[in-house]
Amino acid sequence: MRTDLCGRLGSGDAGRAVTVCGWVDRRREHSEHLAFIDLRDHSGVLQCVVDGARDLRSEYVVRIIGTVTLRPEGTANPALATGEIELQDCEVELLSRAEPPPFPLDERTDVDETLRLRHRYVDLRKSRMQRNLRARAALNRAIRRAMDAQGFVEVETPMLIASTPEGARDFVVPSRKEPGSFYALPQSPQIFKQLTMVGGVDRYYQIARCLRDEDLRADRQFEFSQLDVEASFATRDDVLGFVTRAVAEATVAVAGHDPGTFDRMTWHDAMERYGSDKPDTRFGMELAELTPVFADTEARVFQAPCVKGICLMGGAETLPRSRVDELVATCQRWGAKGLAWMRVVAAGTGGSALDAGVAKFLSAAEGAAVIDALDASPGDMVFLVADERPLVRHVLGLLRLELGRPPVNDGRFNYLWVVDFPLFEALNAEGEPIPSHHPFTMPHEDDLPVLMSGQPLDGEALLGLRSQAYDLVLNGWELGSGSVRIHRRDIQQRIFEVLGIAPDDAQERFGFLLDAFRYGAPPHAGFAVGLDRLGALLVGEENIREVIAFPKTQSGADPLTDAPSPIADTHLQELGLRVLPPA
RNA sequence: GGUCCUGUAGAUCAGUCUGGAGUGAUCGCCACCCUGUCAAGGUGGAGGCCGCGGGUUCAAAUCCCGUCAGGACCGCCA
Known part of the structure; x- marks a missing residue:
């Protein structure tokens, strides 16, 4: 249809x-007998000079045959990539009429997102979405190329699997052939990729769709894609190394940017220095x-198992009192008893x-030590939180982001490997540890002797054990x-x-994996990278x-299709299901 | 499960704190004019359940309660 x-x-x-073919942009x-039509396709916009008698309106779909011509002297448009030329002697074929779009397609207007999603087919025409979708494709292409070059084999794993009670909520699919039984949609291909290792695949990868029925956020959807990797x-x-390269x-x-080597940091350092x-x-x-500093303090508020602080450069001048009060309230919402602040x-x-x-509650020595520890200068503002250590880290970590985080698109890509995660993240009500990652995570080599000594371990000893689990972090996103x-x-x-x-x-819970391991399991290790997040940050x-x-x-709704929606009674019946009335 | 923010014309918003007639703005849309514009220009016009329900009041877009929808975050996300 087009050349x-x-x-x-x-x-x-x-x-x-x-x-050329496309939509009437403007x-x-x-x-x-004179009209300028800006014709748009995904590659850009081209000015076409047509007979004004033609009734061409916004978003009409047309095919135009014409001659590429240099624009007359003085009429070039440097703001437009194709601004030096235009299409002359145009013959216009109307392919589709269009109603006026439900929202402007320019990039200047911030349209309500629900409206954009309800008419996503229109929204996708915008250059931003075209750029983002093509960035996702380039991302997948680069990843496949890198994994391929490293000898990895792409294997597809099932979407209908057995539900496992651990971790996130499963999305569940009723079985028609076995009413009362259910499949689960995979939260990740975890078990299957490990089975491919037992199966001799040696190096597996997959750009895998995963589903978790947990609350959504700016960086979380029910459905997401991950680069799933496992190597024997x-x-x-x-x-x-494999993941870094990909x-x-x-x-x-x-992004056209080589990030260089990725830094590494232990989980412990990350938590103590960044609260995250x-x-x-x-x-x-x-x-x-x-x-x-506050080990023997007279000040009540700082008599706590842990005291930490952060310093906002220039904060004494830039933060009005009302903002400080907001920050105190915010920290209380995050769980702190309070937020102590002082001007330097x-x-x-x-x-x-x-x-x-x-x-006024601090001694001179305490004040001097705080200034020294925070490397604070006149004009700065310091914030202190005193409480249990995990809470102090959590609250100050969030406050640090609130006060200092650069915009997402500042052009830097600070990749960071966080290593040596704890084996267990906490103890449950019965005093049993909860795995930080999953129960198949290899303990840290240095901590293996303690674990395997056969001696009973108390809670503190258990929580001190490290694992060979690791995260990849980019600009504060996991x-x-x-x-x-x-x-x-x-x-x-x-x-x-x-x-x-x-x-x-x-x-009962992991039998098929444990059974498989009886038949010769190679040492193996793996990883998964969230591609939606990576894609978002890269653009x-x-x-x-x-x-x-x-x-x-x-x-969790889709304004375009109105999902989720009820299904017909006959459909329910076939699946052996009955819906309870709302509680 | 919780905290906070938002909802006014097709779109983006002002007006809400401090109640007084839908007073509106820009873009878009419709009609007409215009032969070098490019966020074209000119003239005219149409377009409103102020999210929804209730309450207070002589009077509610505005105050109060509830509810729905959307967003950010905490919990949650092995």
Whole structure:
């Protein structure tokens, strides 16, 4: 139907007879016999000079045959990629009429997102969405190329699988042939990729669709895509290398930027210095340890197991009191009892001192130590939280982001491997540990002797154990997680024992994996990278819905198709289901 | 499960705090004019359940309660 794309034509095409197809982006009618039609396809916009008698309106779909011509002297448009040329002697064929679009298609108007999603087919025509969808395609292409080059084999795993009670809520699909039984949609291909290792695939990958029935957020949808990776006879560092290469090549392909080597940080350092296991390292404002400073303090508010602080440069001048009060309230919503703040002022001696806020409760030595630990200067504002250590880290970590986080599209890509995650993240009500990652995660080599000594371990000892689990973080977003898996029966049994999972129980829940491991399991390790998140960050979007063609709203609905929706009674009957009336 | 924010013309918004006639703005849309525009220009016109329900009041877009929808976040996401 066409010979060229609108945006690909240039002065070098002058004189050519071409045929282009697309949507009427804008029309400028001068009279009965002159009109300018900006014709748009995904590649860009081309000005076509047509007889004004033609009734062409916004978003009409047309095919135009004409001659590429250099624009008359003085009428070139430098703001337009094709601004040096135009299509003359146009013959216009109307392919489809169109009603006026439900919202403007320019990039200047921030249209209500529900409206955009309800008419996503129109929204997708905008250059932003075209750019983002094509970035996703380039991302997948680069990743496939990199994984392929590293000897990985793409294997498809099932979407209808058995439900497992762990982790996120499963999406569930009723079985027609066996009423009362259900499939689950995969939260990840975890079990299957490990089975491919037992199956000798050696290096597996998949761009896998995963589903989790948990509340949605700017960086979370029910459905998402991940680069899923597993490798046999591979160490943690091997896996980090495989993934680094794929992600780095994707970064070059999408953002045109080589991120270089990825930094590494232990989970412990991340938590203590940034108050987060996914630190945004594009800016400083690190959490300072102040617990020793207040070890013997008279000040009630700082008599706590842990005290930490952060310093906002220039905050004493830039933060009005009303904003400070908001921050205090915000920290309380996050769970802190309070947020102590003080302004840093110049002292008579040429040094610094603390003023306002809770400053009057501090001794001179404490004040000096706080200033020293936070490296604060006059004009700065310092914030302190005193409480249990996990809460202090959590609240100050969030406050740090609130006060200092750069915009998502500032052009930097600070990839960071967070390593040595704890094996267990907490103890449940029965005093049994809860796995940080999953129960097949290999303990850290240095901690293996403690675990395997056979001695009973108390809660503190258990929570001190590290694992060979690791995360990839980009600019404060968790891109993915992975681990070295347990392939030794004795270690797996010991982990189940510590977790309080009886052998029968383990067999029932993970039997097919444990059975498989009886027949020769190679040492293996793996990873998964969230591609929606990676794609969003690479194009500078702060919301993954912008890089997903047909996303859901925060309540999990699709304004376009009205999903989720009821199904017919006959359909329910066939599936052996009955719907309870609302409670 | 929770906290906070938003909802006014087809679109983006002002008006809401401090109640007084849908007072509106820009873009778009419709009609007419216009032969070098490019966010074209000119003239005229149409277009409103102020999300929805209730309450207070002489009077509600505005205050109160509830509800629905959307968004950000906490919990949750092995």
